[in-house]
Amino acid sequence: MAIANLPFRSISQEISSRGSVFAVCFCFLFAIAPHFFNLPLWVSGIVVFALAWRCLQNLGKLGALPKWLLIPMVVLGGVGVFAEYWTVVGRDAGLALLTVMTAFKFLESQRHRDLLILVFLCYFLIATHFLFSQSIPTAVMMFATLIVITATLITLNQREAQISIRQLLASSTRLLLLSMPLMLILFVLVPRVPGPLWGLTDEQRGGVTGLSDNMSPGKISNLIRSNEVAFRVEFEDELPAQNELYWRGPVMVNYSGYRWTQMPRKPLQRLVLSVSRPAVNYTVTLEPNGELWMLALDIPTRLVSDSVMTRDYQLINKKKINDLLRYSTESRLAYEIGVDESPEYLKIATAYPQQFNPKTIALGKSLAQRFDSNEAIIDEVLDIFRRDEFFYTLNPPALGKDNVDEFLFGTRRGFCEHYAGSFALLMRAAGIPARIVTGYQGGEYNSSGNYLIVRQSDAHAWTEVWLENRGWIRIDPTAAVSPNRIEQGIDNALADEVSSFRIQNRNPIFGNLLYRWDNLQHSWNDWVLNYDERKQRDFLGKLDIGIDNWSDMVIALVLLLAVVTGGFWLIAWYRELPPRPPAFEMQFERMLRKLRRRGLVKNPAEDSRAFLRRVATPELAQREQLARIIDLYNRIKYARDGDSAQARKQLRALIDSLQV
Amino acid sequence: MLSLSLPAPVRRYFDNWFESHNPPSRESILLHNRRLYILPTRFGYLFAVMLLFLFLAAINYLNSMAFMLTFMLTALAIVSLWQTHKNLLGVSVKLLVPRPVFCGEYCELKFELSHTNQSRRFAIGIQYAEQPPVYVKLEPQSSNTAVIKLPARRRGQFRPAGVTVFTRYPTGLFHAWGWLRFDLPLLVYPRPLKNARLQQSLIEQFDGQTSTSTIEGDDFAGLREHRVGESLRHVSWKAYAQGKGLLTKTFQGHARPSLWIDWQQLTHGSQEDKLSFMTALVLSAESEEQKYGLRLPNKVVEQGYGKVHKHQCLKALALFNQSDTAREFPLDGDS
Numbered sequence: 001m002a003i004a005n006l007p008f009r010s011i012s013q014e015i016s017s018r019g020s021v022f023a024v025c026f027c028f029l030f031a032i033a034p035h036f037f038n039l040p041l042w043v044s045g046i047v048v049f050a051l052a053w054r055c056l057q058n059l060g061k062l063g064a065l066p067k068w069l070l071i072p073m074v075v076l077g078g079v080g081v082f083a084e085y086w087t088v089v090g091r092d093a094g095l096a097l098l099t100v101m102t103a104f105k106f107l108e109s110q111r112h113r114d115l116l117i118l119v120f121l122c123y124f125l126i127a128t129h130f131l132f133s134q135s136i137p138t139a140v141m142m143f144a145t146l147i148v149i150t151a152t153l154i155t156l157n158q159r160e161a162q163i164s165i166r167q168l169l170a171s172s173t174r175l176l177l178l179s180m181p182l183m184l185i186l187f188v189l190v191p192r193v194p195g196p197l198w199g200l201t202d203e204q205r206g207g208v209t210g211l212s213d214n215m216s217p218g219k220i221s222n223l224i225r226s227n228e229v230a231f232r233v234e235f236e237d238e239l240p241a242q243n244e245l246y247w248r249g250p251v252m253v254n255y256s257g258y259r260w261t262q263m264p265r266k267p268l269q270r271l272v273l274s275v276s277r278p279a280v281n282y283t284v285t286l287e288p289n290g291e292l293w294m295l296a297l298d299i300p301t302r303l304v305s306d307s308v309m310t311r312d313y314q315l316i317n318k319k320k321i322n323d324l325l326r327y328s329t330e331s332r333l334a335y336e337i338g339v340d341e342s343p344e345y346l347k348i349a350t351a352y353p354q355q356f357n358p359k360t361i362a363l364g365k366s367l368a369q370r371f372d373s374n375e376a377i378i379d380e381v382l383d384i385f386r387r388d389e390f391f392y393t394l395n396p397p398a399l400g401k402d403n404v405d406e407f408l409f410g411t412r413r414g415f416c417e418h419y420a421g422s423f424a425l426l427m428r429a430a431g432i433p434a435r436i437v438t439g440y441q442g443g444e445y446n447s448s449g450n451y452l453i454v455r456q457s458d459a460h461a462w463t464e465v466w467l468e469n470r471g472w473i474r475i476d477p478t479a480a481v482s483p484n485r486i487e488q489g490i491d492n493a494l495a496d497e498v499s500s501f502r503i504q505n506r507n508p509i510f511g512n513l514l515y516r517w518d519n520l521q522h523s524w525n526d527w528v529l530n531y532d533e534r535k536q537r538d539f540l541g542k543l544d545i546g547i548d549n550w551s552d553m554v555i556a557l558v559l560l561l562a563v564v565t566g567g568f569w570l571i572a573w574y575r576e577l578p579p580r581p582p583a584f585e586m587q588f589e590r591m592l593r594k595l596r597r598r599g600l601v602k603n604p605a606e607d608s609r610a611f612l613r614r615v616a617t618p619e620l621a622q623r624e625q626l627a628r629i630i631d632l633y634n635r636i637k638y639a640r641d642g643d644s645a646q647a648r649k650q651l652r653a654l655i656d657s658l659q660v
Numbered sequence: 661m662l663s664l665s666l667p668a669p670v671r672r673y674f675d676n677w678f679e680s681h682n683p684p685s686r687e688s689i690l691l692h693n694r695r696l697y698i699l700p701t702r703f704g705y706l707f708a709v710m711l712l713f714l715f716l717a718a719i720n721y722l723n724s725m726a727f728m729l730t731f732m733l734t735a736l737a738i739v740s741l742w743q744t745h746k747n748l749l750g751v752s753v754k755l756l757v758p759r760p761v762f763c764g765e766y767c768e769l770k771f772e773l774s775h776t777n778q779s780r781r782f783a784i785g786i787q788y789a790e791q792p793p794v795y796v797k798l799e800p801q802s803s804n805t806a807v808i809k810l811p812a813r814r815r816g817q818f819r820p821a822g823v824t825v826f827t828r829y830p831t832g833l834f835h836a837w838g839w840l841r842f843d844l845p846l847l848v849y850p851r852p853l854k855n856a857r858l859q860q861s862l863i864e865q866f867d868g869q870t871s872t873s874t875i876e877g878d879d880f881a882g883l884r885e886h887r888v889g890e891s892l893r894h895v896s897w898k899a900y901a902q903g904k905g906l907l908t909k910t911f912q913g914h915a916r917p918s919l920w921i922d923w924q925q926l927t928h929g930s931q932e933d934k935l936s937f938m939t940a941l942v943l944s945a946e947s948e949e950q951k952y953g954l955r956l957p958n959k960v961v962e963q964g965y966g967k968v969h970k971h972q973c974l975k976a977l978a979l980f981n982q983s984d985t986a987r988e989f990p991l992d993g994d995s
Contacts, residue, residue, distance in 0.1 A: 159783035182735035
């Protein structure tokens with residue numbers, strides 16, 4: 001019947017105890033709380049309802065929810081999620097569905113087994129948080145959640161031991177800290193597969209701030225108020241001057257009279273450019289923007305894998321950038337480009353609707369008549385911006401239908417998109433092809449990590465005009481109005497209007513900490529979030545320990561895990577088992593085993609001398625030897641200086657020679 | 661559960677293996693590495709399935725933190741493997757000598773669990789066969805007892821079945837256990853028949869027998885010459901002071917009526933009924949402070965009285981016609 005005692009008997013059918021129900025309710029609440037803003041309100045309502053009901057039921061104030069009511073509720077919950085998202089898969093709908101079903105599971109959980117399953121679901125919930133954010137604070141918060149969930153798991157297994165909450169949390173933290181080294185080994189060495197395994201719905205991720213695919217007055221000034229990091233850049237050599245840092249993003253060519261939009265993207269057939277300065281090499285770590293465009297210093301001259309360059313020199317990724325993206329490329333800061341631009345494109349770049357902004361159009365046309373060179377027209381317009389009372393402000397007055405007219409001839413207060421938009425329209429009216437380029441300008445250098453931080457507040461819009469024999473030339477009308485913007489950055493240009501996000505403007509001690517914090521985030525991005533197949537190969541290659549393929553990794557992984565776990569185990573043996581008896585006791589045991597074969601058995605109650613007296617009958621041939629052994633044994637054990645290496649050796653020799 | 665689905669030869673093989681690796685003991689058994697086994701629980705397997713799903717999700721979303729979570733939980737499982745094992749490692753288990761009980765009462769198996777190191781042990785379960793487990797915890801360097809009550813449904817002497825000492829602490833993903841057998845007999849006396857009276861017909865009365873004078877006893881019987889070697893406690897110092905020399909006080913016990921409880925005298929009822937009746941007579945004779953003896957067809961217990969004598973009689977009754985004294989303690993009445 002021995003095998004009946006194997007561990008397969010179920011002890012999970014037991015009714016769950018009161019304390020453990022509360023523990024699991026709290027655990028779920030803790031795990032789901034940070035999702036409050038990611039869930040529709042009614043889902044949060046269901047969670048609160050289910051937990052409240054379960055707790056009241058636990059207190060005996062309410063009965064269990066009847067099954068006939070529960071089943072329709074579950075169905076309704078599913079339908080509700082579908083009605084909300086028109087799907088039940090994908091990140092947001094999947095989360096809502098998981099949450100609703102977990103909440104309902106609470107209402108029908110009576111047994112110990114159900115509670116364990118709920119705890120497992122809570123573990124699973126942690127993963128969903130990482131689909132929304134993978135930042136350091138999220139990681140810290142999720143570690144805390146792991147501690148709470150694991151403590152709940154322990155309390156479900158403590159079996160009347162009545163461990164205090166503090167001790168539960170301490171044990172749980174200890175378990176997780178012990179898991180850390182193994183986790184790191186797994187993280188570094190488990191071979192990464194280039195994913196995804198199955199098609200992901202390319203859903204729009206809400207709440208991402210960033211550049212937009214169109215530009216109208218007020219669009220960029222909204223972005224300026226965000227201090228979120230757009231991307232970070234490490235330069236291989238010298239950092240270019242601040243006024244050369246134009247980060248090229250979406251290019252707008254189509255103009256509706258109010259809004260600038262992108263043309264359908266077409267890949268560039270061939271890049272013709274002449275350069276006068278060496279290339280700048282750098283690596284960008286782009287925060288997810290939920291769009292296709294990548295940012296590069298004007299003008300990128302090397303393609304990144306999985307990306308294309310459009311005919312207006314934008315780098316476009318092949319799929320939406322929903323995760324951190326890291327790429328290395330090179331740019332030329334002085335260039336001549338697009339001299340051979342196609343006539344069709346130039347035609348689009350000079351088109352504008354006639355019915356809006358009549359004054360601006362008239363001004364543009366008159367400029368074309370007054371000046372004979374295009375360069376002169378450009379200079380004149382920039383001069384107007386400089387000469388007349390134009391102000392660079394984040395809070396321009398609202399504009400109506402003929403917005404450019406109102407701006408140029410009325411308010412004269414505007415932000416970069418006002419200047420770029422009106423400049424481009426004036427150019428087109430004067431017959432010069434012009435387009436808007438949006439992106440970022442500048443950035444903040446972090447000396448503690450030797451890289452540049454570009455934030456959403458560095459968003460900018462400028463123009464490019466096309467001149468015969470010179471191609472596309474960058475003109476930044478904002479620089480004419482507010483040279484500070486370009487030379488020193490947005491914070492200095494608008495010091496009264498925006499509270500500075502720049503770390504350099506803070507007090508030095510605090511600022512230093514912030515630089516370090518940003519550096520930590522950058523390393524986190526680089527080493528943790530970006531640890532993919534390529535990074536893994538690079539890293540293992542750099543370690544130079546001969547691990548360069550899939551099977552090596554698995555072997556190294558298994559070996560390391562075995563060594564660490566075996567080490568833990570050895571320590572446990574050493575610490576938990578009572579100390580082994582001294583060697584001479586083992587020898588004595590050996591002698592007793594020898595004698596037992598002869599049928600001479602020592603009673604547990606007998607001491608060695610009594611045993612000797614009893615067995616050492618005159619018939620026993622080894623009588624003398626046995627007496628010597630027992631005498632020596634007692635001397636080693638009890639005499640003040642009887643225990644010596646020599647005595648032990650003698651004891652062993654005597655027992656060796658004992659013939660029975 | 662699994663055991664039921666295993667084919668008989670496989671079961672027998674495992675049983676033999678377990679038997680040979682876990683020899684029975686009279687003393688305390690130390691749970692060391694070679695006596696401890698560990699396997700995942702059903703929740704352990706479920707956890708593994710969840711990890712697989714997490715891993716696939718992490719690959720699919722290329723989400724580094726999801727990878728990290730997967731690996732963290734994998735590491736947690738590995739850590740709880742040896743933590744669960746460690747929770748039992750070094751614990752000594754001892755079965756305290758069980759007291760005989762009467763059939764129909766509960767036989768109490770008292771296990772003493774102890775350990776000598778600084779850690780605390782939680783949720784150690786002790787399970788006897790299919791009985792519900794009893795859980796104990798151990799403070800550092802301490803011991804604790806777990807009591808398992810088994811209904812004694814049949815008289816006789818039995819050996820206890822193997823007990824499982826197990827734990828799932830801390831995470832419940834693994835089940836570590838040791839299988840222990842103790843070589844201590846469980847004795848179940850026959851059930852005493854209620855309202856049994858000492859019937860005159862069963863009793864052979866012996867008259868006029870008084871016990872000899874001894875230095876132990878209840879009633880003072882007189883003084884006699886002191887002999888060398890006798891304890892000075894029994895010397896009558898009063899007599900010595902009166903100049904009568906060293907005299908020893910002697911006492912005399914009660915003159916007890918003595919009787920025989922005789923199988924042959926019983927004519928009615930089955931064997932078990934007779935044993936029940938005789939058990940009741942033994943108890944009644946003992947409580948009435950009579951001197952009694954027992955006559956069974958195959959065994960005679962000479963007349964006497966006192967605790968030890970009572971135990972001898974009851975044991976003789978318990979073992980009557982029980983050929984195999986090494987049977988396992990039966991948990992269902994008929995087996």
